[in-house]
Amino acid sequence: MADEKINPSARKKVDLDRQSIVLDGDERIHVSSLCDFGNKEYTISKLYDDVTTYYEGFLRGERVSNDGPCLGYRPDGDSPYKWMSYSQVRRKAHYFGSALVEKGFTATNDSMIGIFSQNRPEWVISDLGCMAFSMVTVPLYSTLGPKGYEYIINLTDIKLIVVDDMEKASSLLSQIDKLPTLKHIVIMDSPISDEVNDQARKANIAVVTFDEMLTLGENNPHDPQPCKPDDLALIRFTSGTTGVPKGAMTTHKGIVANVSAIYSSIIRFHSCAPGSVSISYLPLAHAYEHTLDGMLFLHGCSIGFFRGDVKTLVNDMQVLKPDIFPSVPRLANKLYDKIMGGVNSSSFIKRSLFNLAYRLKLGDAMRGIFRRDTWCDYLVFSKVQALLGGNVTWMITGSAPIAPEALEFFRVVFGVQICEAYGQTECVAGAACTVPGETVAGHVGCPIPCNMMKVVDVPEMGYYAANDKGEVCVKGPNVFKGYYKNKEKTDEALDADGWLHTGDIGQWLPNGTLKIIDRKKHIYKLAQGEYVAPEKIETVITRSGLIAQAFVYGESLKSSNVAIIVPDEDQIQKYADANHISGSIEDLCKNQKIRDAIRTELSNVSNAGNLCGFEKVREFSLQPEQFSIENGLLTPTMKNKRVAIKERYQAEIDDMYSRVQ
Incomplete structure (x- = not known):
């Protein structure tokens, strides 16, 4: 059977002291030590001969899981999980798909269908x-916001969106005059409200429920015309922190x-198998979750959805009892902080027992032994493990350190074995992994x-x-394939030899x-995985008459931005005089009013500048001294010297983050 012809690379183990190999040549190209060097095959493109598309991977999952x-x-x-089998989903x-054809969409890559929804089976x-x-x-x-939806829908000529x-x-119907291509909206929830029906009727937009779509397709079946390997599966848009969103063609x-x-x-580690x-x-609209689900489908695994609220995630996991837990640093770090907060506030005896058990199991973990059957687990850690359902054997984290x-x-x-992945939408999801x-x-593996x-x-x-440091290329x-209808940005990302330039600086x-x-450019990623362009935010902030200069800063282990702000001395003095506040500029910077x-x-300026929630500054420090060329905080072209400003105000940055909850 083709299923047994798994690529031999997947049977090898990685030597932890030699995890990648440097190919001959001046470029010092690194490849995984899993690759088949005897046959000079430095990359793999598939595991199974009969799986060349995402859809074929799903069909394989139906087969190997025995439906x-x-x-x-x-x-x-209050309910247990209800399940649909692979054949029911298919x-x-x-x-x-038949309903889409029935509505006039052609079974080709020319038909683009929008999905705007939280994770759920639909x-x-x-x-x-x-x-x-x-x-x-x-x-x-x-987080794209109305302007983002408008741009994407019009750029891709979307005629139908599933919400x-x-x-x-x-929301879509309220801005329908800006969405000339949109003709159909399919709504997963039912029944459709009177308000939405009225909006749709006035806008001359066809609105139906998801169940009505399924019924239409069941009553008017069409033969599937499945995708081919080189066909587009998705156009996944970035959040557009440096301009309009860019659509990565995957x-x-x-x-x-x-x-x-x-x-x-x-x-x-044998984590992915039927059962x-x-x-x-994690959002299916992003590459991380969608790609992970493809791997799970390929091997006949089961996927349970949370109820749509992160606050109930722990309860959902306790009912689902998953073996696999995909996470992001923001959530993992928060869970760690919450558990350790409970430990540190417990009695001396409980705290001492926890610390003793931790030290004993740490020895196993440092030798690569991950287990849950020691006395430490039975007596100390079992209640903590139960928070995630008690069955997790493999975790993967990505999107930020x-x-x-x-x-x-x-x-x-x-x-658990926890792997940390590195990548970006432009290379599907992952490029490196521990x-x-x-x-x-x-490191990222x-x-x-x-x-x-x-x-x-x-x-x-x-x-x-030559020093093993530079911009990471993949x-x-x-x-x-490039950014949809955006040759300029495509040429910036892909060079003539097909290398993707990530913008990250790496060290081997x-x-x-x-x-x-x-980072090669002044862009960073917050803990929740959102990219932030600080210079864009600084431009918005300094539109305020009270603010002369601003330096916005964020860290990959933090979920929000902070700022060093230099007030406009004249305008601040006028405000102070009008509000009967006296003192020097140093005094005014410390004044609570x-x-x-x-x-x-x-x-006000953040809202006027249409900043997304993750772009807004959560805390700031007022400083009386202006950034200048003379004090080393501005370049000769009057741009912020970001490294110098960060070093000068590191104490203030630390203090601001201590105040951000």
Whole structure:
């Protein structure tokens, strides 16, 4: 059977002291040590001969699971999980795709269907339905904002959008005059409210429920026309922190390559097989969750959805009892802080017992042994493990760096293998990943087997490939085709030889792993995975008459931005005089009424500048001294010297983050 012809790379183990290999040549290209060097195959594109698309991977999952449970959901907080089998999901996907054809959409890559919803079974069914008829999914998500939705819908000529609730449908209908291509809205919730029906009637937009779509397709079936490997699967838009959103064109071949490589990297942990269960709560609109689900479907696993509120996630996991827990640093760090807060506030005896058990299990974890059957687990850690359902054996985290102490904590207390992945939408999801058995933190592992990686010189920042430091570049079948209708940005990201330039600065470590040490451009990623362009925010902030200069800063282990703000001395003095506040500029910077005025200004200009929630400044420090060339805080071209400002105000930055809850 083709299923048994798994790529031999997936059977090998990684030598932790030599995790990647440097190919001959001046470019110092690194490839995973899993690759088949005897045959000079430096990358893999698939695991199974009969799986070349996401859709074929799903069909394989149906077969190897013996039509086992596929998608699970909870109607309410008192209910157990209800499950749809693989064949039930496949049939519903065919009905949905048939309904699209019935509504006039062609079974080609020219048909683009929007999905604007939280994670739920209907999201997956819609996506698979598009794939079954060679259509392209265009996911939308809330942080894009109305301007973002408008831009994407018009750019891709979307005629039909699937939404989860009346609120999203009403929002789209309220701006329908700006969305000339949109003709159909499918709503997962039912019944449709009178308000939405009235809006739709006035706008001449066809609005139906998801169930009505399935019924239409069931009554008017069409033969599937499945996608091909080089077809687009999705156009996934970035959040557009430096301008309008950019649509990364992702092929089925690229997804299959990425899924195959990630699985190859973790196969010896045996976490993905029929009967394995994962929790779905990270946005399906983003590459991370969608790609992970592709790997789970490929191997017949089961996926249970949370109820849509992160506050109930722990309860959902306790009912679902997943084996696999995908996470992001913001959540993992928060869970770590909450548990350790409880430990530190407990009695001396309990705290001492916890610390003793931790030290004893730490020895196992440092040797790559992860288990939950010691006396430490039975007497101390079992209640903590029960928070996540008690069955988690594998975790993966990505989108931003995770705190090393949290990484160690999960390996010790939960007894799980936790892998840290690095990548971006432009290479499907992952480009590098820490491998099973890894115990050292501070790096993102080695290249996964579907792509090669290298670093290139960034002379203006003092980074050179000869010193194993430079901009991280990725090449392989998982690299995207380019940005939709945006040749300029495509040419910036992809060079003539097909290398994706990530904008991250990396350093190769002696054991062949990659450490991310900087950004080529002044863009950083917050703990929740959102990219932030601080210069854009600074431009918005300084539109206030009270603010002369601003330096916005964020960290990958934090979920919000802080700022050093220099007030406009003349305007602040006028405000002070009008409000009977006296003192020098130094005194005014410390005055609470002045701080309140600046905070109000920040809110006003941020809203006027259409900043997203994650872009807004949560805390600030008022400083009387202006940034200047003379004091070393401005460049000769009057731009912020970011490193110098950060060093000058590090104490203030630390203090601000201590005040941000």
